[in-house]
Amino acid sequence: MSTYRRLKEEAFEANMGIPRLSLAIFTFGNVSAFDPASGMMAIKPSGVAYELLKTEDMVVLDLEGRIAEGKMRPSSDTPTHLHLYREFPGIGGIIHTHSTYATAWAQSGRAIPVYGTTHADHLAGDIPCAPLMTRTEVEGDYELETGRQISRHFAKEGLDPAHCPMTLVAGHGPFAWGKDAAGALYHGAVIEQIAQMAWLTEGLGRHERLPRYYVEKHFMRKHGPDAYYGQS
Amino acid sequence: MSTYRRLKEEAFEANMGIPRLSLAIFTFGNVSAFDPASGMMAIKPSGVAYELLKTEDMVVLDLEGRIAEGKMRPSSDTPTHLHLYREFPGIGGIIHTHSTYATAWAQSGRAIPVYGTTHADHLAGDIPCAPLMTRTEVEGDYELETGRQISRHFAKEGLDPAHCPMTLVAGHGPFAWGKDAAGALYHGAVIEQIAQMAWLTEGLGRHERLPRYYVEKHFMRKHGPDAYYGQS
Amino acid sequence: MSTYRRLKEEAFEANMGIPRLSLAIFTFGNVSAFDPASGMMAIKPSGVAYELLKTEDMVVLDLEGRIAEGKMRPSSDTPTHLHLYREFPGIGGIIHTHSTYATAWAQSGRAIPVYGTTHADHLAGDIPCAPLMTRTEVEGDYELETGRQISRHFAKEGLDPAHCPMTLVAGHGPFAWGKDAAGALYHGAVIEQIAQMAWLTEGLGRHERLPRYYVEKHFMRKHGPDAYYGQS
Amino acid sequence: MSTYRRLKEEAFEANMGIPRLSLAIFTFGNVSAFDPASGMMAIKPSGVAYELLKTEDMVVLDLEGRIAEGKMRPSSDTPTHLHLYREFPGIGGIIHTHSTYATAWAQSGRAIPVYGTTHADHLAGDIPCAPLMTRTEVEGDYELETGRQISRHFAKEGLDPAHCPMTLVAGHGPFAWGKDAAGALYHGAVIEQIAQMAWLTEGLGRHERLPRYYVEKHFMRKHGPDAYYGQS
Numbered sequence: 001m002s003t004y005r006r007l008k009e010e011a012f013e014a015n016m017g018i019p020r021l022s023l024a025i026f027t028f029g030n031v032s033a034f035d036p037a038s039g040m041m042a043i044k045p046s047g048v049a050y051e052l053l054k055t056e057d058m059v060v061l062d063l064e065g066r067i068a069e070g071k072m073r074p075s076s077d078t079p080t081h082l083h084l085y086r087e088f089p090g091i092g093g094i095i096h097t098h099s100t101y102a103t104a105w106a107q108s109g110r111a112i113p114v115y116g117t118t119h120a121d122h123l124a125g126d127i128p129c130a131p132l133m134t135r136t137e138v139e140g141d142y143e144l145e146t147g148r149q150i151s152r153h154f155a156k157e158g159l160d161p162a163h164c165p166m167t168l169v170a171g172h173g174p175f176a177w178g179k180d181a182a183g184a185l186y187h188g189a190v191i192e193q194i195a196q197m198a199w200l201t202e203g204l205g206r207h208e209r210l211p212r213y214y215v216e217k218h219f220m221r222k223h224g225p226d227a228y229y230g231q232s
Numbered sequence: 233m234s235t236y237r238r239l240k241e242e243a244f245e246a247n248m249g250i251p252r253l254s255l256a257i258f259t260f261g262n263v264s265a266f267d268p269a270s271g272m273m274a275i276k277p278s279g280v281a282y283e284l285l286k287t288e289d290m291v292v293l294d295l296e297g298r299i300a301e302g303k304m305r306p307s308s309d310t311p312t313h314l315h316l317y318r319e320f321p322g323i324g325g326i327i328h329t330h331s332t333y334a335t336a337w338a339q340s341g342r343a344i345p346v347y348g349t350t351h352a353d354h355l356a357g358d359i360p361c362a363p364l365m366t367r368t369e370v371e372g373d374y375e376l377e378t379g380r381q382i383s384r385h386f387a388k389e390g391l392d393p394a395h396c397p398m399t400l401v402a403g404h405g406p407f408a409w410g411k412d413a414a415g416a417l418y419h420g421a422v423i424e425q426i427a428q429m430a431w432l433t434e435g436l437g438r439h440e441r442l443p444r445y446y447v448e449k450h451f452m453r454k455h456g457p458d459a460y461y462g463q464s
Numbered sequence: 465m466s467t468y469r470r471l472k473e474e475a476f477e478a479n480m481g482i483p484r485l486s487l488a489i490f491t492f493g494n495v496s497a498f499d500p501a502s503g504m505m506a507i508k509p510s511g512v513a514y515e516l517l518k519t520e521d522m523v524v525l526d527l528e529g530r531i532a533e534g535k536m537r538p539s540s541d542t543p544t545h546l547h548l549y550r551e552f553p554g555i556g557g558i559i560h561t562h563s564t565y566a567t568a569w570a571q572s573g574r575a576i577p578v579y580g581t582t583h584a585d586h587l588a589g590d591i592p593c594a595p596l597m598t599r600t601e602v603e604g605d606y607e608l609e610t611g612r613q614i615s616r617h618f619a620k621e622g623l624d625p626a627h628c629p630m631t632l633v634a635g636h637g638p639f640a641w642g643k644d645a646a647g648a649l650y651h652g653a654v655i656e657q658i659a660q661m662a663w664l665t666e667g668l669g670r671h672e673r674l675p676r677y678y679v680e681k682h683f684m685r686k687h688g689p690d691a692y693y694g695q696s
Numbered sequence: 697m698s699t700y701r702r703l704k705e706e707a708f709e710a711n712m713g714i715p716r717l718s719l720a721i722f723t724f725g726n727v728s729a730f731d732p733a734s735g736m737m738a739i740k741p742s743g744v745a746y747e748l749l750k751t752e753d754m755v756v757l758d759l760e761g762r763i764a765e766g767k768m769r770p771s772s773d774t775p776t777h778l779h780l781y782r783e784f785p786g787i788g789g790i791i792h793t794h795s796t797y798a799t800a801w802a803q804s805g806r807a808i809p810v811y812g813t814t815h816a817d818h819l820a821g822d823i824p825c826a827p828l829m830t831r832t833e834v835e836g837d838y839e840l841e842t843g844r845q846i847s848r849h850f851a852k853e854g855l856d857p858a859h860c861p862m863t864l865v866a867g868h869g870p871f872a873w874g875k876d877a878a879g880a881l882y883h884g885a886v887i888e889q890i891a892q893m894a895w896l897t898e899g900l901g902r903h904e905r906l907p908r909y910y911v912e913k914h915f916m917r918k919h920g921p922d923a924y925y926g927q928s
Contacts, residue, residue, distance in 0.1 A: 026886075028814065046924075098814045104897045104899070107811040108900040116339040117405070118335060135909040138909050139913060189258070197339060201340050202900070203431065204337065204340040204431065206340045214403060230305075231277065231279055349636045350637070429571060432565060435568070436663065439572055443602075443635075449603060460510075460540060579803040579867075582724065654721075667899065681835060
């Protein structure tokens with residue numbers, strides 16, 4: 001029996017949420033689960049259709065990318081995931097999709113302005129958009145550079161990945177994360193919802209960011225030390 | 233057996249309509265049911281996923297917010313619901329969602345103009361949008377102030393909640409109500425439909441409000457003393 | 465057993481297509497079936513939810529509006545249907561919905577320009593939009609006047625209802641018809657599809673009507689004397 | 697038993713993907729499968745609803761259009777399919793739909809600019825749009841001319857159908873192909889997804905083509921000699 005059975009199940013369940021929540025068609029997306037205790041990550045194999053995916057297909061790797069379990073090639077985005085786990089301590093799951101509205105914002109290269117409380121319930125500022133990479137980066141170790149572009153942009157903007165669990169990558173699409181793979185899936189669905197609402201808001205011809213005091217109130221009632229949303 | 237079984241069932245059924253009618257993802261929404269005879273309200277617990285929700289999870293409170301039944305924390309929007317039941321006599325159910333198009337209008341801070349008969353079948357004027365609150369209100373008892381902002385806006389605009397069963401709250405989203413929880417759910421779906429149609433109408437570059445005599449005809453054929461729509 | 469069983473079944477089946485094809489929410493829509501031999505029409509009762517609807521609920525009337533069978537009140541749009549059967553000989557089914565995109569065009573008061581072959585496969589010109597009615601018409605026998613507005617507009621524009629099986633009514637929504645109730649339902653879905661495509665086409669900033677020779681080719685290959693589409 | 701059973705099954709399965717992937721309503725679409733060994737093509741019969749379609753309804757023809765098997769009339773678009781198989785060697789399946797966003801681009805007569813990696817994962821340039829045909833072409837052998845218009849446009853633009861597996865036809869809609877019918881269906885769904893994302897991107901007011909070095913990287917990682925996406 002697999003040493004990493006639980007981690008693979010967690011990754012499998014979250015990957016199956018991608019088609020269930022309509023976050024991608026065919027194989028355009030992947031979720032990984034990371035276990036800080038063992039330092040191991042389980043991720044979807046590359047290019048396998050969700051309807052054929054099984055728990056045992058998940059590929060388990062260490063943070064250097066050495067495969068510990070799994071017969072298939074891991075997602076081509078694996079180096080992006082590994083980099084983010086190395087750089088963003090405390091996260092236990094990552095999702096990447098090509099969900100429709102979030103990808104449209106990424107394609108326009110724009111951060112998503114915080115227009116309402118649905119957004120502010122999840123992060124206390126715009127959803128960042130890491131800019132396009134240089135030719136050298138793209139022609140080099142592309143998927144690793146994608147992860148570096150995200151962590152560089154977070155550093156430059158002073159963003160804390162624990163409080164800003166989602167980002168766009170210009171020309172590409174959304175990445176999101178959470179305390180586990182289910183949390184990453186949740187944020188992968190939330191960024192699409194926020195992206196659609198913001199798109200529609202701009203279409204109404206009047207749009208200003210939510211005042212700062214609103215943003216802080218909403219973020220803190222869910223995430224602050226005195227949070228009073230939910231059951232715990 | 234629960235003293236408030238029927239009220240909890242009514243609240244539960246209406247809450248389950250939120251995912252069924254695609255009015256919100258995850259836990260973004262809630263419905264309450266109010267019984268004027270006992271003065272008690274049943275509402276969804278905070279942050280519980282719809283697929284896990286059970287009738288017995290509903291929390292029962294009096295209009296002062298004292299919990300009479302239920303082991304879970306009630307929806308964080310409970311003070312908004314309680315305020316509206318106190319201020320708007322005759323309503324027996326309230327819904328709050330973050331449905332996509334209605335939220336976009338709320339985020340733009342715009343009332344929804346009455347562009348057609350689908351709208352006029354339900355209310356005889358624009359769907360109001362209560363403006364943004366002050367910093368003091370937001371940093372104070374926020375959810376109570378949200379209810380106050382709605383009732384203040386209705387008073388200022390001379391709106392009768394019996395004839396205008398839905399509103400937007402700027403920067404936030406839609407609230408709607410009805411004679412019971414099922415009626416609130418109905419209006420929660422109707423505001424989203426009207427919001428989408430109005431959004432699309434503005435996209436066509438030509439949009440004027442429906443003439444007043446149309447609005448009155450349509451509203452009265454469904455709601456006037458000589459209403460002839462439906463079976464009663 | 466009902467004298468009009470077959471007619472009621474035909475009307476019932478087509479009405480159930482409204483929710484199945486997502487042409488309306490709740491009770492916003494109705495289909496009727498007309499039998500030229502007996503001169504009788506079966507139509508949905510007013511304000512009954514589709515999930516509760518049964519074949520025996522259909523109301524049967526003659527073209528003067530006298531009820532021959534049925535215990536419920538017929539759709540409030542019944543006078544519109546009756547008028548169109550009287551004025552447009554050869555049609556055997558009528559649908560009225562508030563489908564989203566078609567209603568947006570109606571709310572803008574615009575005819576839908578023929579932008580492509582999907583449209584031209586069904587009618588050889590723009591989808592007409594009957595203009596708003598006068599105060600006198602709206603305050604009079606409103607539903608009858610809605611039918612009159614359609615037939616007047618067709619007469620004024622020289623349109624043949626046999627070749628133009630769908631229309632918008634300004635400020636209201638779409639009406640469509642066919643050789644039977646199933647054919648009406650088909651056109652009720654087609655107008656929504658065409659309306660959405662035309663809306664999206666205008667959003668791309670470049671839109672001209674399909675050249676006349678294209679429109680005629682497409683219409684004739686499906687509807688002309690030498691039609692070669694389909695199996696008959 | 698049918699000589700072409702496998703080919704008919706392949707065509708049938710891919711045709712059933714059209715409604716499953718929401719690429720067309722009613723009968724607006726068709727897929728064919730081509731077997732280079734026998735030189736035979738199986739295609740959907742004309743105007744048959746997907747819910748009634750059976751494997752044995754598929755019509756088998758040679759590349760000159762002579763029917764070898766099947767009792768029904770083949771799709772009216774058959775001459776377009778036959779022309780493309782004759783002109784584009786190496787393809788084994790073709791799809792034509794009226795999917796909503798792709799059709800909107802076709803109706804506007806615009807090629808779809810390569811705005812992001814979802815697009816570049818599938819082709820290394822804009823999705824072409826064959827221009828409107830002349831009156832003579834449309835009034836002549838229309839469906840054959842549609843095929844010619846596509847192959848002429850590819851020749852003029854120097855496009856290789858092996859690397860550019862999809863196109864728009866102005867005023868009409870999308871056509872796509874692949875190494876077999878399932879591959880054609882895949883590209884028929886991908887063009888709709890790309891079309892929607894590009895439409896939404898333009899709505900955000902800032903849109904530039906993805907830099908050339910990105911496009912080449914993404915296309916080559918999936919399709920180049922050193923492709924590393926997927927399991928083979």
